[in-house]
Structure formats: C-alpha cells, structure tokens
Amino acid sequence: MGDPVSDIPVREGRHRKPIHLGAHFPGVNNTTVWKVPEAGSQIDFTSFEHLAQVAEDAKFDFFFLAEGLRLREHLGRIHDLDVVGRPDTFGVLAALAAVTDRLGLAGTINTTFNEPFEVARQFATLDHLSDGRAAWNMVTSSDAFTGENFRRGGFLAHADRYRRAGEFVTVAREFWDAWDDHGPHRVVHRGDYFAVDGYPVLPPGPQGRPVLLQAGDSADGREFAAAHADAIFTRHGTLDAGREFYADVGRRAAARGRNPEHLKVFPAATFVLGDSAAEADEKARHIRRLQVGPQTAINFLEQVWGSDLSGYDPDGPLPREDPTFDAVTLGRTRQGDPREIAARYRDRAEADGLSIRELVIEMTSRQQFVGTPESVADEIDRYVQADACDGFILVPHLTPTGLDDFAADVVPILQERGAFRSEYAGTTLRDHLGLPPVDAAGAGRATG
Numbered sequence: 001m002g003d004p005v006s007d008i009p010v011r012e013g014r015h016r017k018p019i020h021l022g023a024h025f026p027g028v029n030n031t032t033v034w035k036v037p038e039a040g041s042q043i044d045f046t047s048f049e050h051l052a053q054v055a056e057d058a059k060f061d062f063f064f065l066a067e068g069l070r071l072r073e074h075l076g077r078i079h080d081l082d083v084v085g086r087p088d089t090f091g092v093l094a095a096l097a098a099v100t101d102r103l104g105l106a107g108t109i110n111t112t113f114n115e116p117f118e119v120a121r122q123f124a125t126l127d128h129l130s131d132g133r134a135a136w137n138m139v140t141s142s143d144a145f146t147g148e149n150f151r152r153g154g155f156l157a158h159a160d161r162y163r164r165a166g167e168f169v170t171v172a173r174e175f176w177d178a179w180d181d182h183g184p185h186r187v188v189h190r191g192d193y194f195a196v197d198g199y200p201v202l203p204p205g206p207q208g209r210p211v212l213l214q215a216g217d218s219a220d221g222r223e224f225a226a227a228h229a230d231a232i233f234t235r236h237g238t239l240d241a242g243r244e245f246y247a248d249v250g251r252r253a254a255a256r257g258r259n260p261e262h263l264k265v266f267p268a269a270t271f272v273l274g275d276s277a278a279e280a281d282e283k284a285r286h287i288r289r290l291q292v293g294p295q296t297a298i299n300f301l302e303q304v305w306g307s308d309l310s311g312y313d314p315d316g317p318l319p320r321e322d323p324t325f326d327a328v329t330l331g332r333t334r335q336g337d338p339r340e341i342a343a344r345y346r347d348r349a350e351a352d353g354l355s356i357r358e359l360v361i362e363m364t365s366r367q368q369f370v371g372t373p374e375s376v377a378d379e380i381d382r383y384v385q386a387d388a389c390d391g392f393i394l395v396p397h398l399t400p401t402g403l404d405d406f407a408a409d410v411v412p413i414l415q416e417r418g419a420f421r422s423e424y425a426g427t428t429l430r431d432h433l434g435l436p437p438v439d440a441a442g443a444g445r446a447t448g
Helices: 045-057 089-097 116-129 158-177 219-228 239-255 277-291 294-305 327-332 338-352 356-363 373-385 404-416 429-433
Strands: 020-024 062-065 104-110 134-139 187-190 195-198 211-215 231-234 264-273 368-371 391-394
Touching (some): 020 264, 045 089, 089 104, 089 116, 104 116, 104 211, 104 429, 116 134, 116 158, 116 195, 158 187, 219 231, 219 239, 231 239, 239 264, 264 277, 264 373, 277 356, 277 368, 338 356, 368 373, 373 391, 373 404
Parallel strands (some): 020 062, 020 391, 134 211, 211 231, 231 264, 264 368, 264 391
Antiparallel strands (some): 187 195
16 A cells, blocks of 8 residues: 555554454445456345355455445436446345344445434344344435435535434434333434434344444544444545544544544455565556546546546546536535546646546555555554554455455455454454444443
C-alpha cells in the first residue's frame, strides 16, 4: 500500500490486538471483474453460498452484502461501469443462515427509504434464524435519482439525512428493547421524522439487537457512528490516514461516554497475491486494466465532467474545457460534489502526466494489499497493531472464487502467528467482534 510501516510502534505480547476480517460479496463497486471467463453469476445463490462458506471455513467474522436501490445509469441508459443490482438483502442472508453456522451476516439497509418498525422486525427475524449472527449496515441516501424509485421521491435534503437516520435507529432500538420476560411493551415515539405507537411483533434475537455498522468518512458520518454503531467502515487507505481516522472516531465515541474499543474500524481493502512481489505487481496491473477498460474510463469521466466525451481518446489527455454541471449531474453522482472531484482529477492528471484511462484507474483504486502471502499477512497485522484499524473488509475482484486464495494462503499464516483465530470462540457475531453483550430480555443497552 506504499506506506513505510517499520517505524510505527505496535502492540506486542498480551496487548496484541486480534485481527477481524469481513468478506465483501463482489458486486456494487468498481473493483469487480465480471467480463472474464472465471467470473460467476451475481444472482445465483451458489455464488453467495460459495463465498460465505469459504469465509466461514477461514473463520472470518462476517459476510458483508452491499445494496443498490437503483441500477446505475449513464446518459439515460443502464451501463456497465460496474456490476449493479442484486436480489433482496434479507432473502439472501436468510438463505445463507441455513448453510453457515458461525459466520456473521451483515446487510446494507437504507434509512432514507425504509421504516424503523419494518427494519427492526426484519433484523430481529434474521437474528433468530441465524442464532445471533445478524448485522445491519446503516446507510443513508439523499439523492433524487435513487428516490425516484420510491413513492416519496427525492424528498430528503442532504443535510437532513443523518438526522433522519439517527431517529430511525433510535426507533428501531425502541422496538428491539420493548420486549422482556413479561412480553411486548408499547412503543410510543413522536419525533421530527417518525410518529410511532405500537408493539414489537417478536422478541429480540439472541444478540438482543443486531450488530450495527456504519459506512461514513464525513464528520456527520463519524458522529453518527460514535453515537450508534458497533463498527464503522472507512475508505482511508494509507497508514497515516488510518491512524488519524481511528483516533478521531475513538475520541468521538469516548466523548459520548462509550468505550472506544467497542467501535471497531474496518477499511475496505482489495488484495492481489503472487509467488513473488514482481508477480503480484504484474497481476495487480492486469486486474486494474480489466476493471477499467477504455469505454468504462470514458463513461466514468463523463459522469464527473457532466458532458459527452465519446469523441475523446481514453489513452489521451483530459479534456481542455472545464466540466459542466446541471441539477441532474449534481443529484446523481455517488462520489460527492462533482465540481470538487473534477478539480482533483485535473490536478492529479497534470501532476503525473496521466491519460484518461490511467487517471480513472488511479482515482478509483481502493487500498490494496499486493504481494506474497507472507508480505500481505505482515502488512495486515502491522496496520491492526499500529491502531490504523481493527481489521479489514476484503473486497475480492472475482465472484464467487475471489476469496479462495486469500483463505488458503494468507489466513494460515496469520493463524500460525497468533494474529487471527483458528476457531470461533463464541456463537454470535458480537462474540466474534469482542463486543459487550446486549440484554436479550429487553434492556438492550450495550452502549459501550
């Protein structure tokens, strides 16, 4: 990953931190390679089953399923910048609960276009079906593009999305907590976004409530995680940025009276393995060019530039004209403010003399472990022990076999070094993550 880590102090001996690992099902991202013969189906259940069972055999903490609420479009057409769409999250995870025994099952469910009672019921059901392995990745959406698939449309202003999400989670927890040995208790809530008066329809699951995950690097996202989450995902890819992020969210959690160790930090990371460093580097370059072909590079830049760039050579320089933005462009980007993004793209291209395709490859790369199994195991352990994170969400580039080599070649090295479990010590996801228990009889107050 390009960071000199040898001078970073790390924990040793009895203070050594355990490594936590999640397995991301390849799909809604730009890292998936799906136009090669080795790529399997994105919707056949055997693909989900294979990845989950490989992860469980390797003693991963959890399987992670992202979600897209609308197929990605470009110039009014569905395009293939990445793999899009998938079956319903709860259907897939419930089916996986039947073919796994210990692996955590984490699903992404949006707080903008759902209702607290229904989501609380769905996750309590999953927790029961899986014997305590459910996790909810809480995400928000403010863009009108996604909202057009829903009755309310893009009604929510960007500034309000975390306020609604905070109240959403509060109401969901009220439903999980409103059942004890005497049965269900009434939930009455009056807030800015929800007016609820009713009862839960089933007891809380074995965990009391699902593990709560949050993906967000912004200040609002960090505050939301500090208030509500058990784990937070981040895109920070360098060791220094990871250490800053880790310390910052820990301070935010402590300021809310929580134990910072009960807010786990997981960067997303890709990986490429080789018998030598040179072989791994060559494989990584090949994979990135598969991920960003010539037409993909042009289509991706058109989304940033807000104009038709089909006449440009993907192996040539950036357009000389400045980007143009309209309300549609500003509302449909998934990457942030396109004006700021375009400025970063131009600065990077000019500094490094990059072509359009080279630039898109560089700007869309995630944190990546590239090397031999031994060097990758070293680097993962070093990041965790240096308090840059608690573990990683690994994002394979192939469905469904992309995790196979890591499980076979890297995990045994981590286990031999005592850095990663050889067996599950508990039965629930909270056990795997070392999180405090929640009173499943209704107290539900594990705030850390």
